[in-house]
Amino acid sequence: MTEICFAATIKIGEINPLSGKLAKQGMEIHQGVEVAIAEANEAGGVGGKQLKLISRDDQSQPDVAISRAEELCGWEKVQALTGGYVDSLVGPIAAVAKKYRIPYVASASLQKELVQYENPYFFRVSRLQGFVEPLCGILTERLIPQRLAILHSATPGSTELARDLESCLKANGLEVKLIEKFRPGTPDFTPLIGKLAGMNIDVIVSGGFTPDHILMIRQLKENRVSPKAYIGPFGIAYENFMRTMGEDADYLYSTCAWNPGITEPGSEVTSRCFVKKFRQMFKREPNTTNMHGYTSAKALIAAMKAVMSNGQTLTGDNIRLALTRLDLTMPMEHLVFDQNGDPLHYRHVVVQVQKGKLVVVYPPDRASGQAVFPMPSWEQR
DSSP: OEEEESSSHHHHHHHEEOOSSSSSHHHHHHHHHHHHHHHHHHHBBBBBBBEEEEEOTTTTOHHHHHHHHHHIISOOOSSSSEEEEEEEEEHHHHHHHHHTOOEEEEEOOOOOGGGGOTTTTTEEEEEEEEEEEHHHHHIIIIIIIEEEEEEESSSSHHHHHHHHHHHHHHHHTTTEEEEEEEOOOOOOOOOHHHHHTTTTTEEEEEEOOOHHHHHHHHHHHHHHOOOSEEETTSSSSSSSHHHHGGGTTTTTTTSSSSSBBOOOOOOOOHHHHHHHHHOOOOOOOOOOHHHHHHHHHHHHHHHHHHHHHHHOOOOOHHHHHHHTTTOEEEEOOEOEEEEEEEEBBOOEEEEEEETTTEEEEEEEOOOOOOOEEEEOOOGGG
């Protein structure tokens, strides 16, 4: 539980999984939010008032997320909400925000169904299509596999990614030979690897997370199964994964919304300022999850400034209206919300690990290098 408190303040509430199974990611979102709040307060706040961040822990549990949202909206009387990691936690928070007519800009949310409900107070800075479009592009335009497998974790976001990616590939004339679900935390992928080898799968897309990729890659190597490409949209483009895997991370593909070397054109100065402030506050390099927290908080702050500059009061409806009109160039994206609260321009780039570094290989107008395809077999390395 964290509170940054000043006199004559504007209250912003934040709910993240700061304990439980999602604590690492929740803390990363929280740190990004803290940077945005610190920057705003050091620059004079909003309308001459300092921002007060009231942070609560949902303990990675939906029922706790509901009670924390009720506390912030009903008791603390916050003027807006941010934070949130995974839709099972974001969804309940969004419902409470709607009940109190308080705008909520979620930091990490993907499922389409959340923006299909009529909730004019819900916005988010990420969307599933931001992963699907570049993956579909590189597979149909560059890699063009003959025998493609899509693996997905039995989680809502991973399952939806697999379904939407298959639809996009099919619409572009590429057949998927295998779609296979696995349980989160699967202790042994050997049977699945045997199935992949038996089908002569040449490209694997896996919607698993960092621990899944670590085990899968190690067992692919142990079994001398060498696909032409392995793509993990979630959990590979992170320093901790590449450090853990060492040279075995080379030639793997992932997607990335932002990192210190990959930023939205036109936002380079903002990106450098964020990195500098983050290093100052937390003594390490920021990652894309930190940037998601930062972006969601910056969106709220920009909307509040717009309300105040127009001489209006900071009501939930005024902030909500300002968010619908937002046009903000951020390091992660050119942030404009559509009529459902989805970010219109949220789109990852495809990266490949080469000699321990992330190289952008798709789309062509963002590429910093060429993809190595097919990747060398384990025996050739």
